[in-house]
Amino acid sequence: MNFKALALVLYTASFLYELFMQYLDWKSKDNPIPANVRDVYDGEKYTKWLHYHAEGCALQLASAAASYLFYLLLLLFDVFPRFAPSADPYLAALELMVIILALEAVVGAVFSYIDSMVIDQKYGFNKRTLKVFLVDQVKSFIINTALTVGLVLLFALIYRSLGDWTLLLFTGIAAAILLAVTVLYPILSKIYNRFTPLPEGELRDKLTELLTKNGYRVRQIQVMDGSKRDSRANAYFSGHGRTKTIVLYDTLLDTMTADEIVAVFAHELGHGLHKDTWKTLPISVLQIVCVVLAVWLTVRTESIYTWFGFDGVNYGFAFFLASVVELPLILPLFSLAANAVMRRAEYRADAHAVKEGYGSDLISALKKLSRDSLTNLSPSPIAVKLYYSHPTLSQRIAAIEKAM
Numbered sequence: 192m193n194f195k196a197l198a199l200v201l202y203t204a205s206f207l208y209e210l211f212m213q214y215l216d217w218k219s220k221d222n223p224i225p226a227n228v229r230d231v232y233d234g235e236k237y238t239k240w241l242h243y244h245a246e247g248c249a250l251q252l253a254s255a256a257a258s259y260l261f262y263l264l265l266l267l268f269d270v271f272p273r274f275a276p277s278a279d280p281y282l283a284a285l286e287l288m289v290i291i292l293a294l295e296a297v298v299g300a301v302f303s304y305i306d307s308m309v310i311d312q313k314y315g316f317n318k319r320t321l322k323v324f325l326v327d328q329v330k331s332f333i334i335n336t337a338l339t340v341g342l343v344l345l346f347a348l349i350y351r352s353l354g355d356w357t358l359l360l361f362t363g364i365a366a367a368i369l370l371a372v373t374v375l376y377p378i379l380s381k382i383y384n385r386f387t388p389l390p391e392g393e394l395r396d397k398l399t400e401l402l403t404k405n406g407y408r409v410r411q412i413q414v415m416d417g418s419k420r421d422s423r424a425n426a427y428f429s430g431h432g433r434t435k436t437i438v439l440y441d442t443l444l445d446t447m448t449a450d451e452i453v454a455v456f457a458h459e460l461g462h463g464l465h466k467d468t469w470k471t472l473p474i475s476v477l478q479i480v481c482v483v484l485a486v487w488l489t490v491r492t493e494s495i496y497t498w499f500g501f502d503g504v505n506y507g508f509a510f511f512l513a514s515v516v517e518l519p520l521i522l523p524l525f526s527l528a529a530n531a532v533m534r535r536a537e538y539r540a541d542a543h544a545v546k547e548g549y550g551s552d553l554i555s556a557l558k559k560l561s562r563d564s565l566t567n568l569s570p571s572p573i574a575v576k577l578y579y580s581h582p583t584l585s586q587r588i589a590a591i592e593k594a595m
């Protein structure tokens with residue numbers, strides 16, 4: 192079979208799919224704005240949103256096209272083997288991956304720079320200094336490279352000694368890592384941000400009272416220095432057991448009234464009470480099985496490699512072929528399922544805030560959040576189903592009003 196032609200056809204197909212999704216996103220500006228959110232933007236803000244949306248879409252298109260062309264040229268002209276001159280299989284995989292990941296990081300950093308330091312800067316969202324931006328890029332590159340290279344080399348090591356048992360063993364290892372990250376997330380997030388306990392006072396008393404009333408214990412209510420990067424506010428629940436944490440962005444405390452903050456907190460508490468961090472775990476494990484299966488099949492099919500100019504199997508190339516060509520065709524199905532689960536969890540967390548008596552405060556908090564972050568009020572329904580982890584603002588408000 193001509194694997195090269197097949198790879199290029201599949202790769203182009205997933206790029207076209209991506210373009211279609213971007214087209215839907217861009218066209219959503221023409222969708223009518225639902226009646227219950229028409230008061231979010233005034234005329235001036237709406238014009239601002241239109242411009243922000245158009246610039247975001249243009250950047251996304253440029254970024255998708257650049258990454259498509261990047262891999263297309265590498266695959267088409269058999270560039271991959273040139274990045275892996277060593278004969279040793281581990282060294283060859285290492286060389287190839289470090290070079291590709293470094294190139295990816297440089298291209299990614301350029302688009303990330305335009306996104307945050309140019310577009311977000313223009314609309315008043317960006318709070319990063321150039322130093323914060325660069326440090327973020329370097330940290331991400333190190334973590335991403337160490338993790339990717341480490342996992343692929345581990346895969347190669349297991350595969351070369353255990354053969355097909357790799358499928359089982361490696362899936363187990365990857366699932367254990369996923370579990371560890373879920374539990375340790377509150378600790379890992381300190382790599383990027385600083386967290387401080389919410390200071391004593393009326394607000395903390397109110398939040399603690401809410402926790403006690405629900406018989407719920409968290410390690411801490413923490414405030415994150417979100418304002419280091421971005422003016423937009425947020426809050427989230429993370430961790431498990433003794434690492435359970437509710438995090439409020441400092442930007443949330445600055446922009447919301449006390450009752451609005453309590454409403455957002457009650458929503459996050461709802462996530463904690465419903466154990467929502469675990470809801471998508473089965474889907475994530477299935478996804479891991481799928482990823483390992485794709486890499487395993489690619490490693491096993493030794494005839495693939497000569498089509499791309501290699502003398503034999505290169506584990507790093509197998510990983511890129513699986514992640515760039517094969518998986519984008521399958522992974523949208525997993526994101527469809529995971530996002531459906533998460534959107535249901537959002538409705539339930541909102542309902543918990545309503546149950547605590549903060550329905551109307553939550554509505555005003557959500558409207559404020561959407562206004563301040565120039566949210567799309569009328570996204571394409573297909574995009575919502577596929578990629579939105581949260582229901583739209585209009586859907587959430589309708590559900591909250593119904594529950595009230």
Ligand SMILES: [Zn+2]
Nearest residue numbers: 458462537540
């Ligand atoms: Zn939520």
